[in-house]
Amino acid sequence: METPFIDRFGLTEGVKYIARMFVNLERSCDNDTYASGVTEQNFCSVDVSLRKAIQNPLMVSERTPVSWQGSKPLNDPESSAKPSYCRLVLHYLEWLAAVEELATLDEKRRLKLTTKHMIATILLTISFNTFKYGSVHLLLCNGFFFPQKRKQTTDRYRNEIEVIVNELERNVVNRLRELKVCEEEYVLLKLVLLFSHSESLGEKHTETTRRLHGKYDQILLHYVKHSQGNCSVEELIDRISSLFELLTSLNSISEMAELCLVHIVALDIAGMRGKLTFDLHLRQHQ
Numbered sequence: 001m002e003t004p005f006i007d008r009f010g011l012t013e014g015v016k017y018i019a020r021m022f023v024n025l026e027r028s029c030d031n032d033t034y035a036s037g038v039t040e041q042n043f044c045s046v047d048v049s050l051r052k053a054i055q056n057p058l059m060v061s062e063r064t065p066v067s068w069q070g071s072k073p074l075n076d077p078e079s080s081a082k083p084s085y086c087r088l089v090l091h092y093l094e095w096l097a098a099v100e101e102l103a104t105l106d107e108k109r110r111l112k113l114t115t116k117h118m119i120a121t122i123l124l125t126i127s128f129n130t131f132k133y134g135s136v137h138l139l140l141c142n143g144f145f146f147p148q149k150r151k152q153t154t155d156r157y158r159n160e161i162e163v164i165v166n167e168l169e170r171n172v173v174n175r176l177r178e179l180k181v182c183e184e185e186y187v188l189l190k191l192v193l194l195f196s197h198s199e200s201l202g203e204k205h206t207e208t209t210r211r212l213h214g215k216y217d218q219i220l221l222h223y224v225k226h227s228q229g230n231c232s233v234e235e236l237i238d239r240i241s242s243l244f245e246l247l248t249s250l251n252s253i254s255e256m257a258e259l260c261l262v263h264i265v266a267l268d269i270a271g272m273r274g275k276l277t278f279d280l281h282l283r284q285h286q
Contacts, residue, residue, distance in 0.1 A: 015222045022187035029094045032065045044086030046274030050111060050283075053276055057093035060276065061086035068129040070137060070145030077158065080144055081270040087141050088122050089276070095121075099194065101212050113209070115280050117194050119261070120254035124193065124246075127168055128186045131176040138165050138173065157269060160260040164253060171249040179242055184223055191216040193247050 048059045066087060074080060093114075096102065102110055130139045137145035146165045181189075195213035224240055231239070258281065264270065265277045 011222060012226055015219050015226070016184075018219055019184035019188055019223055022191070023183045025095060025098050026183070026187055029091045030066045030068065031063055032067065042083075044083045046082065046086065046272060046276040049275045050114065050279035051107075053089070053093060054097075054110070054114060057090050057097065060093065061090040063090065064142070066091060066141045067143040068139050068141065069133050069143070070135060070139045071143050072145070073137075073147040074140060074144045075147070077161065078270040080140075080142070081264075082272055084140050084142050084144060085272065088125070089118075089280075091125065091141075092118055092122055095190075096194075099191070104208055111279075113194070115283075117196070117254075118280060119257050120247075120250045121190055121193055123168060123172070123254055123257065124186075124190060124250055127172040127250075128176060128181070130169075130173050131181070132183070138169055157260060157263055160256070160263070164257050164260065167249075167253045167256070171253070172246060175242065175246055175249070179239065181243070182227070184227070185220065185243065188216060188220040188223060189243060189247065192220055192244075193250070196247065 042062045042064055044061045045059065053060050061083070064087065096114060102113070105113065126139055126141070130137070133139065135145060137148060139145050192213060195209045195216060220243070221240060224243070225236060228236055228239060261272075261277070261281045264272050265281050266273070
């Protein structure tokens with residue numbers, strides 16, 4: 001798999017360049033510095049097909065600042081679920097649009113890859129930003145956080161959300177804190193996640209995504225190796241293993257989150273039923 005930046009700058013500098021490029025992309029998707037959103041135009045919609053949303057992500061949500069630094073407890077999930085979901089989907093689709101290797105896949109496979117790891121990628125994004133901003137609460141977006149002392153309820157989906165939040169806090173956010181994961185490791189880990197477990201894409205495209213997975217896997221390994229210069233070989237191996245274990249935890253938690261979203265969309269809770277949510281969570285992209 002060709003990597004022009006490494007060919008041009010050499011292995012160490014090329015890897016650093018790629019990592020910084022994706023860090024800058026992440027900040028652009030956050031849109032916290034150069035805000036283009038206007039409150040009066042703040043909208044969200046799940047009434048757009050996934051195909052159209054990929055072509056124009058702004059059909060899903062106004063590009064408001066993502067506002068990771070939570071200042072408001074999420075006490076009324078129903079009123080905040082749809083705008084928060086749409087803003088996070090916009091963040092994901094804008095990030096995805098900048099991953100140029102996706103152009104090597106045909107449209108059907110791009111749709112399948114887009115849906116396959118969306119939940120796990122978004123969960124990684126909110127978990128990392130919770131760690132990055134030093135929050136004791138799991139951050140959502142739009143200035144919301146999940147309060148630690150949540151109201152007792154008999155509502156099934158709220159209880160499911162609480163289990164998911166607790167799992168993320170315990171198995172992902174706490175581990176990010178322990179490892180002190182840097183932004184560069186995080187953005188490269190997102191790319192490894194995107195191109196993992198691709199067997200269902202068909203033989204030709206599976207081979208392509210395997211090579212892409214191997215490419216970003218190696219870039220992450222080289223970045224960790226050169227950024228942890230004072231570590232012993234054993235410490236280096238432990239760190240890399242711990243980073244990959246995060247993906248295992250995320251994939252497990254994302255399965256719970258996916259089932260919860262299927263329930264929410266099917267019952268049209270919080271107005272979440274629409275073409276987009278059907279395509280993302282209910283439709284089988286064959």
